[in-house]
Amino acid sequence: MTSISHNSASAPKMSRRDMLRTGTIGAATVAASTVATARAGMAQSGAAAKELEGKTAFITGGARGIGLASAEEMARAGANIVLFDIATREVPHVQYPLSSPDDLAQATARIEAHGVRCLAVQGDVRDLQAQEDAMAEAVATFGGLDIVLANAGVSQAGRIEEFSANEMSTQYEINVAGMVKTTQAAVPHLRANGGGRIIYMSSGLGRVGNDLFPVYTSTKWAVIGFAKSAALSYGRDNIMCNVVAPGLVRTPLADNPVILGKMLPDHPAPTFDAVSALLEPGNPIPVGHHKVEDIAKAVMFFAGDATRNMTAEVLDVSYGSAARNIG
Numbered sequence: 001m002t003s004i005s006h007n008s009a010s011a012p013k014m015s016r017r018d019m020l021r022t023g024t025i026g027a028a029t030v031a032a033s034t035v036a037t038a039r040a041g042m043a044q045s046g047a048a049a050k051e052l053e054g055k056t057a058f059i060t061g062g063a064r065g066i067g068l069a070s071a072e073e074m075a076r077a078g079a080n081i082v083l084f085d086i087a088t089r090e091v092p093h094v095q096y097p098l099s100s101p102d103d104l105a106q107a108t109a110r111i112e113a114h115g116v117r118c119l120a121v122q123g124d125v126r127d128l129q130a131q132e133d134a135m136a137e138a139v140a141t142f143g144g145l146d147i148v149l150a151n152a153g154v155s156q157a158g159r160i161e162e163f164s165a166n167e168m169s170t171q172y173e174i175n176v177a178g179m180v181k182t183t184q185a186a187v188p189h190l191r192a193n194g195g196g197r198i199i200y201m202s203s204g205l206g207r208v209g210n211d212l213f214p215v216y217t218s219t220k221w222a223v224i225g226f227a228k229s230a231a232l233s234y235g236r237d238n239i240m241c242n243v244v245a246p247g248l249v250r251t252p253l254a255d256n257p258v259i260l261g262k263m264l265p266d267h268p269a270p271t272f273d274a275v276s277a278l279l280e281p282g283n284p285i286p287v288g289h290h291k292v293e294d295i296a297k298a299v300m301f302f303a304g305d306a307t308r309n310m311t312a313e314v315l316d317v318s319y320g321s322a323a324r325n326i327g
């Protein structure tokens with residue numbers, strides 16, 4: 001298990017302006033900046049409270065992609081946000097670059113633009129202590145923890161016999177054990193809160209077999225099995241555990257030369273749009289991929305009041321491909 005720098009209460013804090021100027025995040029907490037809150041504005045205008053007003057949402061892998069879009073959706077609904085992300089471009093045994101420190105800084109600014117507070121933490125989901133520290137700081141900063149989105153994940157494409165032991169264990173340590181550790185770190189705070197939500201990011205590939213993403217597919221099945229087990233374990237603690245299972249989504253996880261090259265090996269210039277166009281005719285609706293906003297709406301569904309008594313559910317957001325799933 002690789003431990004990247006993580007949050008520490010004693011670490012020096014940089015202002016967001018410094019962070020953006022230097023392009024660095026530092027080894028610890030990078031920003032906990034307060035802006036004029038939407039709540040203050042609403043109090044003046046007499047507007048109705050937003051659905052997640054006063055709540056705190058912790059998002060792993062929140063510096064870009066589905067995690068960031070989901071964080072923005074919850075920020076729009078009034079939640080304060082914690083973005084926990086490895087924010088390290090080159091990670092051993094991952095086939096494409098992950099987020100940068102600058103991505104995390106920019107994501108923080110995007111969240112704050114919604115008038116809520118944002119705490120950004122550079123950390124690795126493989127490091128339980130880092131997640132425990134980050135959640136403790138979230139509770140100290142915002143007064144509690146209500147919603148956790150276990151979203152950080154990496155993909156790898158290739159034939160079964162091509163994967164090295166390190167590549168396999170990296171996917172399992174991040175995609176599966178990472179989400180187990182997110183749960184371990186979150187549950188004491190959610191219990192103390194009287195309950196809450198954990199939303200797990202699986203995939204349409206967690207519903208079927210796939211010979212191009214065999215190891216990744218197996219991790220995404222594991223996410224569903226674990227989420228249902230968590231639902232059984234924590235239902236009496238009023239902690240709802242649900243899963244979102246997206247089809248292809250336009251993010252750097254899929255839209256990068258390595259993965260696209262493996263998906264379209266004979267294509268002279270494989271593009272995300274070419275993959276989407278290939279998928280589209282086989283789908284029940286004329287859609288070949290989803291936008292991150294489509295997935296964020298499903299996350300918001302499991303974060304909001306409508307699902308206060310729903311647990312162990314899997315919501316497919318996969319252009320209707322679930323029509324061909326057995327169960």
Ligand SMILES: NC(=O)c1ccc[n+]([C@@H]2O[C@H](COP(=O)([O-])OP(=O)(O)OC[C@H]3O[C@@H](n4cnc5c(N)ncnc54)[C@H](O)[C@@H]3O)[C@@H](O)[C@H]2O)c1
Nearest residue numbers: 061065066085086098099124125152153203248249251253
């Ligand atoms: N994009 C798709 O087509 C698609 C489809 C189905 C499911 N998913 C799932 O959605 C989730 C988010 O993926 P995305 O498409 O937004 O990818 P992405 O690569 O754009 O974003 C993933 C984020 O997670 C971070 N991350 C990766 N490993 C980490 C670690 N060890 N610790 C902390 N942060 C880490 C990355 O830095 C990045 O910011 C993943 O679990 C992925 O498997 C994606």
